[in-house]
């Protein structure tokens with residue numbers, strides 16, 4: 001990603017910034033020397049080397065409390081977060097788009113699919129436009145779903161929000177996600193009721209994610225079942241600005257008490273298996289990023305559940321289908 005330092009400087013001037021904290025994802029860290037040199041001529045610069053997970057995380061208040069602006073590289077704004085300081089987001093958009101051939105979508109034709117819901121993760125917004133033209137040329141109807149307040153663009157997805165898919169799920173035969181790797185695709189297939197195909201731009205393949213997602217769902221039900229015999233439950237609020245769902249966690253504490261369990265409400269900015277194991281709890285319910293229970297369960301010796309999974313474990317939900325935890329808004 002080539003950083004347009006002139007544009008960044010202009011944006012910082014517009015908001016009258018004097019002192020700026022910069023968050024840089026690992027992939028862009030080689031650029032910090034150039035960035036520091038270019039910006040520190042005019043602004044006081046603090047570069048945070050702490051890991052961060054997305055626009056839901058502006059880091060430690062100890063670092064940002066004395067700056068008048070945060071500059072975050074690589075992610076797009078989450079519009080409905082009430083950020084503690086003005087944040088300038090420099091989105092990462094993949095510039096090299098490989099050739100998208102019609103033959104990639106042969107299986108969709110063979111299956112008689114005619115209406116496709118197009119989704120993308122933010123880096124691939126431009127690639128998704130190109131995919132749309134190819135699909136339309138092949139005669140498919142391509143629909144782009146409306147975003148809720150947690151997403152910036154129609155068609156965009158986050159690992160914790162698939163509102164763009166939900167808005168059109170009744171109108172499409174399947175979804176096609178333009179991305180790389182399984183992270184966003186797994187979430188999409190867990191959240192949406194129709195098959196999700198992943199166009200993986202790393203290896204230029206298209207595959208149906210339903211079979212591999214079924215395996216994940218089976219593992220989630222195994223965790224839910226293990227949690228059913230739990231008594232001591234840690235219910236965790238993540239304090240990151242865009243993951244903090246305190247009201248939800250407090251409601252879960254009440255539900256746990258009604259189910260004759262022994263809940264404890266925990267606040268944490270960095271969930272760690274040892275913390276909960278040291279508390280000798282039987283299960284954890286994590287209300288921060290919903291991907292922690294799903295993607296990190298293997299790091300824990302005890303079941304770690306999302307809110308809907310916990311409700312399934314204590315039979316507080318009447319339906320049997322698997323429900324993906326999605327963040328719509330935070331407290």
Ligand code: SF4
Nearest residue numbers: 053054056159160289
């Ligand atoms: S909550 Fe999780 S999935 Fe959502 S933006 Fe943050 S890190 Fe990504």
